[in-house]
Amino acid sequence: MDLNDASLSCAITLEWQKNGSIQRKVSHKSALVSLKRNKIRDIFIEIAGDKFVTINLKLKAVTIHNKFMAEGKTSINFKEENCILFISNAPSGKLMNFLKIIFVKMNEDSCKTPPSSKTSLRDQLLSGKLKTYDEISPVTVNDLKKVTDRVAKVIEVNTSPTSRKRKLNDSSTTPPAKKLFRQLTSNTSIDLNPEQKRVLEACVQGHNVFFTGSAGTGKSFLLKRIIATLPPDVTISTASTGVAACHIGGVTLHSFAGIGNGEGSIDRCVQLASRPQVLSVWKKCKHLIIDEISMVEGSFFEKIEEVARRVRKNDKPFGGIQLILCGDFLQLPPIIRRELSNSQNNKKFCFQTKAWNQCVQSCFELQKVHRQSDPEFVNILNNLRIGRVTEEIEQRLLNTAKQKIDGDGILATKLCSLMQDVNTINQQKLASLPGESKIFDAIDSDLSLTKQLDQQTPVPSKLELKIGAQVMLMKNIHVANGLVNGARGIVIKFTDGLPLVKFKNNKEYLVKPERWIVKPPSGNVFSRRQIPLRLAWAFSIHKSQGLTLDCAEVSLKSVFEAGQAYVALSRAQSLETLRVLDFSSQKVWADRDVLLFYRNFRRRLKQLEIIPLGRKKL
Template sequence: MNNDAILCSEVNIEWKNKQGILQRKFNSKKGNLRLVRNENANIFIEIVAEKVAPVKLKLSGISVHKKFMNEGKASIKFPEQNAILYISNAPPGQLLSFLRVIFVKMTGEKPGDNSSNTGSRVKLLSSKPNSFEDISPITNAELARAVRKVAKSSETTPSPLASRKRKIERTSIEKAPAAKRLYSPVPNEPLDIEQQEVLDACLAGHNVFFTGSAGTGKSYLLKKIIGALPPDVTVATASTGVAACHIGGITFHQFAGIGSGEASLERSIQLAMKPPTVAIWRKCKHLIIDEISMVDGNYFEKVEQVARGVRRNDKPFGGIQLILCGDFFQLPPVTRPRPGETTPRPPKFCFQTEAWQNCLLNIFELKNVHRQSDQRFIAVLNKIRTGKVDQDVTDTLLSTAKQKIEKDGILATRLCTHTKDADIINESKLKALDAQAKTYEAQDSVPGTTKQLDQQTSVPSRLELKVGAQVMLLKNINVGAGLVNGARGVVKDFREGFPVVQFRNREYIASFEKWIVKTAGGAALTRKQIPLKLAWAFSIHKAQGLTLDCVEMSLSRVFEAGQAYVALSRAQSLNTLRVLDFKSVQVWANPDVLTFYRNLDHTRLIPLGPVNKFLNKEKTIVKKKMPLKSKLLEKPLVNIC
């Protein structure tokens, strides 16, 4: 069976007469949809649900409304049958694949493939009248025909402004692939073997923590996991607002609803019991937490206790499936001094808590690096990650100090250990430019949310630019053309009010883009702004998750474990990196984190696989073999909801 041609979701079908009066309804909380063909090669959607006869709707002359596809919702109108199919609570990844198959199968048909032109020979050879078979997978020929038809039909007469803008983009991005936005419901590239094993474990219902060095595709995999789970019972969170916005979720603190967590357990439960927080807690079946390394262990433990109290369930986290992602070798939790003290307390990681142990997490470590392709650089980063600096690492990084990485007027972004330093550099450099400034004010959907959107998105509420300004792109616009989040450029001109930016071998006119931030109550805040930010300098904290193609750094003021590693791993390659004053004392790893990962390595029988929880306070770990394939057979993907 072609998995892309099946879907599990909530289903509602309405049949109306020509006057628009409702004649018949079909409702199911758990409906299984699949694409089938009959003996005449007509394509149908077959809907199967418990206690009702299967329904078949012919795909002919349909129209699809897919605006809310990233929320697991879509509707299909069948005019010939006066019916509308409403799909909701579908895993967004499955829904995207399902609609893509419909599109390609219908658009990619050869002339004469439809029922009106089906030859009598096909009908006569059909051995089973009124029989239906599963639709075949998409072929390359069908895909090619669909692409040709879409390209031909898209040739419309644009407005003068749009025409000029497209002309510039066509000449500056010649032969670039069609735009592929990674902030669509789910990314489209296939998973590697390591990533697929993690996804299988999540879909089998296990509590999972997956980790890996920078650039191993953790965020990419997380989006795939989110896209494979039903949205109505899945809550995607992250330790920071920017990380939450990146995965289309909310912050872990927003979800918990207990403020800073300093209140007593009883008071915290009372806070979480307030509507609408309590409704989200009780509805949640799958809780995702990204950048888990930056979640304070004490807070994590408090939230786990609150979960059991609010859900009235004594299982860990009240019976919610946990899917955790992050690298404890990267930035640790931010700690503050206790009352009466001047120095912050040492960070407490989540893996040091009893709650972590009780959750029986299956732990995976991704090994395949996607961000960098230079094996020498990867080897250096792996040593830096664990705090090991030998002579080869030192020589390699010192050799970058004098190399020229600037190109086409694009200067290297300076990574700073402190945010204030980066802000001062950017403001002074912009002020020094002898050119007229142009200001862009963000368009926020809800007045009074500017401060919240500033914290939860990477895009500024007020952007001031001049010709010559060094900028960074904050959206994936065209991956194939190199116009990706973190790409570096310089403003060359302003045309029709928009900045023209020269990236590496690419010129791009930056227009308004949209960022969506979800609230704990399920509402959405939006910000429209030019997807650029001043980039003479950037803080290491705000660069986490980015891939920079022209970066320099001074690590003399590094003040916490993992900070040097996060900074160095932002670089795409050694050829695009300049380290000004490297010393081995700038690199170290937290000893507790080293112990945690060392124990994982000692117990792993294969490079990747699930590992049982810590069994005692000495952090002894035991390998647990899990028959994931058999588990998946018991819980097939189509029945995940």
């Protein structure tokens, strides 16, 4: 979290209004918005650019609307100047930090006594001192904590039942920085480690980047930080699967490309991508994020690379679009149709294509594991990742079958290879509970897209629950309280028609409907509103990718893909919270082509700029 940079590159619109009508309007696609102080310590927002005169607006009696902050948008209403500043296309992470600085500075100043001045205001105006602006001082994390603690106490006093000071219209008179309090303080940010920072720097510098790493090395966490650093209007976030795309607030790669399943000829694919709505997205895109790149079929990747060049009329690799690719080829592979898998010309993985070698400039491998802290378990997983099972590893995993890992009435979630097995187990367990079921139907913005939303959101269109049902939370609700994606618990009762869940950490939470938004590149926005829960006696290995489970039981009897066993076992936090059933070394293997790719990973210096992270340069 960088709170030192009190400036923002973005698009702006300024509107001066009087009696509800716009008197003057100024818009610029590229501007630098900065926080400044004059000589008597007043705070200003300075708006500067190459093609317009610098404008300074005093941060006093302002209202900040931050509903769309995650989309890089906000507005600041300067009431005394009858002016509204609209900010858009700002990197959401930088916008968050910019508003945090405003939050700190305004609350710091509100608690200070203005310094006395020997010079009158009239003399200062005549001397021009008030028209001289300096950079605002940096904000530290401690500064942020002090201010948030102070504001929290004020809010607690003003909202207590015994307080009569709070008026009915208090929301309109509360200082704007306090309005941001809950949203800003709930987004606690963890600093990147050195290897993650190097990946971020390469992305910011405009390189085509591929970064990989074993399960639990923070790939998704880093990817979200990268997305938050780039301007949203020209950045398209995609993933190979709908759930992975929803996890990063994006769409599937197929949806972005606009060429259907990509099975048509290249001319047909170009024709499909040249439709007005699809073409406009291709042309505006400057940064393309692809998560879970390991599950993107090589021939499809090769096809969209050529489509990009042709529809953008740009002969550079991928039509000049910056690529940021993330994934682990030693986890789940692409799903290939049987007739294509038997073809000698089929290129299963992206790295097997000519397009990969032309597009990818910088490669990184994250090596520090965050999910597991036990060195023995990390070593076992690293061996399983490459398909190596020693006698010691086999015996250690076989011994886990006897472990009692259930507790507090919550059974271990069983990870299964087949979705059919998952549904059978969950339905049988639910049916065995006494009492009536309560059905929660999702509210979809478009009923014709229910099946699509089933694939692109982590919650079902119809959720059946009973008292005693074991469930998993499918969205981060309150990170500090452990109410995070993957937290498991038991429905203990229904209150006001909503499930009250007691989670494994003993926290009770009345689960309210949440909204998932799917934003196709075409601009249409679809949404699903549903209780953020799924039945969790069993879960599929494919859908568990990216989750961290506090207690897991893994059945390997039906494993059918390379890397599938590794993905399942790596969901657990430790060996003590893992129970492995049907373990056999024959169920653990890695694809030979992938092993060769990683073996040559650091030998491809002539084609790629390879930076092995986590090691000091000699």
